[in-house]
Amino acid sequence: MPNQPQHPIPQEAFDWYDEYAHGDITRREFLARLATLTAVGVSMSALTAALTPDYALAEQVSFNDPEISAEYLTFPSPEGHGEGRGYLVIPKGLQGTAPVVLVVHENRGLNPYIEDVARRAAKAGFIAFAPDALYPLGGYPGNDDKGRAMQKSMDRSKIEQDFIAAAQFLKNHTMSSGKLGVVGFCFGGYITNMLSAAVPDLVNAGVPFYGTPPAREIRAHIKAPLLIHLAELDKRVNATWPEYEADLRANGQKFTMHMYPGVNHGFHNDSTGRYNEAAAELAWSRTLEFFQTQLS
Incomplete structure (x- = not known):
């Protein structure tokens, strides 16, 4: 478990990193600031150490x-890029079926942190x-900056269709109990919200970590309870x-929101200085309890 950074990093650095990571400022402007x-x-x-991922720290x-037991599998995505690929992790010795959880990465592809989250689940x-x-472009390139650029270059509507296809693939897996939870981080938080609204009959529980809402015209379709971090x-x-x-309130939809004090976007990601151990562990324990209740 990584420790918090020893150097006091000004909040502005984290704010600027968020702007850079989401395409609001260029890398040159970010470094100049x-x-x-x-x-x-x-x-x-000290600044770059706090803001640059060290994925060796993220292996819990x-x-x-x-x-x-883990393996990489492909799945059909006829409305997206034709075929997708993902990291499937199953409890070893599982007898019968179990609830399934789709784990959705940030805006940079399937990096080692997200693979570790799948193993934790x-x-x-x-x-x-x-x-x-990023599978249609060869997969996560091993570098977050390149991964962000790759994902930004792609057709977002096709990416969304790929995740819809992944949710269908997972829910219909031979070992699936038929109950699907979705958890996502940053861009993945948006995808969690989007899936809950776009394919409400597929999703049984959604946990978006610091994700933006789905398009307003489909929000009323949400059926699954949401746990929002x-x-x-x-x-x-x-x-x-x-x-x-x-x-959500106007539509009578079930949700719980937790606001974690004094922490930054990305606080669950234990590979960077934005990580906050106490908040991350509390949010994750709440997530597992929520899935155990909603998907049983």
Whole structure:
């Protein structure tokens, strides 16, 4: 489990990283802004160490863990890119069926952190499947910056169709109990919301971590209960919450929102300085309890 960074990183750095990661500013502008912080005594190396993922820190469950079995599988996606690929993790020795959980990555492809989240879900007794939106371009490239650029270059509507196809594939898996949960982070939080609205008969429970809402015209279709995790310092996503909350209430839909104080967008990602161990563990324990209740 990684420790919190030893250097005091100004909040502006995290805010600018969020803008950069979501395409609001260029890499050049991001680095130029970071350079201004060195004048107040924060070294560039400390800043980049806090903001750049170190995926060695994110392995909570080894891919060799004897309690799970993992493999990469392809699935048909006729309305998307034709074929998708994902990381399937099954509790070893599973007899019969189990609830299934779709794990959706951020806006940079299936990186090692998200694969580890899938293994964590399998360790908790679920069949987990984590698709890679970048598969049509060769898959996650091993570098987040390149992965973001690749995903940004793709047709978003086809990516959404790929995740719809992945949800169908997983729910119909031979070992599936027929109960599907979806959990996603950042872009994956949006996909969780979107799937809950776009294919409401497929999704039985949704857990978006700091994700933006689905298109307003389909929000009323949501049937599954939602467990929504938001970060207090996440200005971009939080700005979308009041309208989404109002629509959920107006439609009589079941949801619980937890706002985690003093943490940033991405607080669950234990590979960067945005990680907050206490908030991440609490949110994950709530997620597993929610799935155990809703998917049983």
